[in-house]
Amino acid sequence: MVGDKLNTTSVTVQEALADAGARHVLGISGGKDSAALAIYLKDRVPNLEYFFTDTGAELPETYEYLAGLEAVLGKRIERLNSERGFDHWLQVYGGALPSPQMRWCTKVLKIKPLEAWLGDDPTYTYIGIRADENRSGYISTKPTIRPVFPFKEDGITKDQVFKILDDAGVGLPEYYEWRTRSGCSFCFFQRKAEWIGLSERHPELFDEAIAYEEKESFQSTAMKGRQYTWSQGETLRQMRDRAEEIKEKHEAAMTRAASRRTSLPLVDVLDDVLAEDGGDDACMVCHI
Incomplete structure (x- = not known):
């Protein structure tokens, strides 16, 4: 400096x-x-x-x-x-x-x-x-x-x-169409619906994120007794296992948001809905 x-x-x-x-x-x-x-x-x-x-x-x-x-x-x-x-x-x-x-x-x-x-x-x-x-x-x-x-x-x-x-x-x-911000494919700021969107559109990138999570979680649990996950409180495999539940909840929220605020671009409706699922924090270098 x-x-x-x-x-x-x-x-x-x-x-x-x-x-x-x-x-x-x-x-x-x-x-x-x-x-x-x-x-x-x-x-x-x-x-x-x-x-x-x-x-x-x-x-x-x-x-x-x-x-x-x-x-x-x-x-x-x-x-x-x-x-x-x-x-x-x-x-x-x-x-x-x-x-x-x-x-x-x-x-x-x-x-x-x-x-x-x-x-x-x-x-x-x-x-x-x-x-x-x-x-x-x-x-x-x-x-x-x-x-x-x-x-x-x-x-x-x-x-x-x-x-x-x-x-x-x-x-x-x-x-x-499915995500409200730029950033890494495995960005930890993604909401659950965005992770499911990644799994459907880029399954190879979702699998890569799982590999990171499982490798580091295994090593960290063995050495430190601590599990690391991309999404707080849930592994990506667990999230994928309940993908339909997450999608149904997300689609219902999208319908409610669209009915409350008409004539909005999809990205605005999506942003409102995803903000309800994990807040609106983001890496400021990525978010603009």
Whole structure:
């Protein structure tokens, strides 16, 4: 870290552009808001650099969406990778699967590669938090990096984000049919209905998550008397065994939500329903 003072004070787009020589970067999470912001700023911020922190365990739909977005932007989205993959860091952390209480995956697979790529250059990072949201997203602790919130500045809401994506011909990522955020295929923030969605659409990735869970759980139970699971209080095999129950509950909740709020996109209804199943926490690097 350079200097001794944390600088998280946001600036406007105009103020950022007035800083000659600084870098301007925008993180693409694979979700709708960061994609819309990239399109929104395409002709407004010259020399804007796009990046994606790639853990190597992203959904196929995410990689496909990035390719389509690059075609619209006419510029490459830089892929940032940890020097070592998930398996290495899993060993470093003693076989403890990442969890809401210990988010080591975010730290070593996303934040560290990002801050290494940025170095000590004065940098403005453009963040896709909308005007109708009350959250800040990930803000670096490096004093050389300052956040910019163009959507908040210009009053851009979710409906306008949908329009930006539709007008550009990009649309929404396909995973929004069953999942409300980007992130690793085995992300521990997934709700139960999302895990079942993964098992149906990408059974090989679900099986991979089971393999991690069972291997580390066996070793940890033998050595520490502790069982590790991706989802709190239930193994993935147990979850899959009651898939029909989870799906029925989810579909009933979707019907109730749709009847309460008409004329909403599927992703909005899905977000409301899934928020009832395990809260709305998320990795802020992934969620925008």
